[in-house]
Amino acid sequence: MNGMPESLTISSEDFQAIRVIFQDLFNQYDIPYPSSGSVLLDPSYYSDCCAYAFSKGYSVTPSSEVHRHIQIGSIMGQLAYGHLPDRAAQIYVAMFTAVLVWIDDVAQSDVERARSFCGCFINGRPQPDPGLELVAQTLHDAAKLYAPVQAAMIVNSALNFINGSVLEYDLRDMKLSPEAPEYPYFVRTLTGIAEAFAIMVFPSDVPFETYIQALPSIMVFANVTNDVLSFYKEELAGENINYVSRAAFARGVSKVTALRTIANETISADRRARKVLDADKQTREAYARFREGFTLFHVASRRYKLDDLGLWERP
Structure with a gap:
């Protein structure tokens, strides 16, 4: 180094x-x-994820808001959840990741859009724009892939995340108490x-x-x-x-x-x-695949700048 x-x-x-x-x-x-950036996106997997979005009425183009995030979600699914035997589950986790990474960005750039989501979702109202509607449709699909208890936990986790992202913005200047x-x-x-x-x-x-x-x-x-x-x-x-x-x-x-x-x-x-x-x-091997892929997702992304640290060298 x-x-x-x-x-x-x-x-x-x-x-x-x-x-x-x-x-x-x-x-x-x-x-x-x-090596950072060493993971190549599986084009067929990415294509399947885009097809999922299209099936929900969302057109994925290079200029669409969620386009880049579907790529991120596809890499996460490919690395950390590629062991899942069900292709539909692999696609779902990629899209789940994509729409929530997207709404996290929305909460930072236009918090009122993100703020509107949970009220519409809980009350069964249509979302005000196509991106938010894609988020809602993706969450609804949890019930198609998972048992009721697990599906409810997955959706609850997503709703907490969206609320938490809004709260982080609202409370960004709050003084922390020791x-x-x-x-x-x-x-x-x-x-x-x-x-x-x-x-x-x-x-x-x-x-x-x-x-x-x-x-x-x-x-x-x-x-x-x-x-x-x-x-x-x-x-x-x-x-x-x-x-x-x-x-x-x-x-x-x-x-x-x-x-x-x-x-x-x-x-x-x-x-x-x-x-x-x-x-x-089965569960032992599933977790082993996940933990390695989840870590690799962070390391292989240039977003985290870990190449700066020369981690393959001795300190």
Whole structure:
């Protein structure tokens, strides 16, 4: 590694500390670090996802709002959920990811559009525009693929995410209280969609009791892996509205110290999930495929700028 990027605003000491934390995370996960941008989108899978959107009355073109997000969702589905035996489930998780990543962007650029969604959805009213209607139709389809309990949990997770995205915008200037240490993770659970992503790891015909006890740990893994691997790019951008920053304030420590603690928490959660699932071969293998693909999704995306850190080299 030839040194820190010229545009870096992080101190040299913190840069090296972040690098070591990330290296330790990958070593503990026992997942090889791949080259950034090394994953190619499966064109047939992407085409099937576009066809799904079209079947809901949404025309996918290069200029359509959700176009880029369907690509993101397709990569997530391809990497983290390609083990699912049902093609319809693979397409669904990609579209679920796509529409919620899109509405997250909407909440940041035009929060009133996102704010209108839940009221229309709960009251059974048509959404005010095609993008939001695609979100609604995608959520309704959970009941076609999953048992009622799992479908309700998936939809509830999505609604919490949309509400949480709006709340994050509305409360962005709210002063945090040091007497509310649980608040940072409360917000994170709202905006993580981890419950839905954890349930969708497993084929829909797998009995719920074979993996339900692992769900809390898988949810921590999904939420916090994302938080840890997003931290570097967010620090570069000077962002403070994220879980690591809130947790650092609540715990009275530096961001890097909070990052180290949070990384250790997700490593522990991953171990617990694997132990719970170890007795059942199908669920054990499904989670193994998910955890590797979910991590690769973040690493292979240039969005997270992890190539800057030279994680394949010794610190």
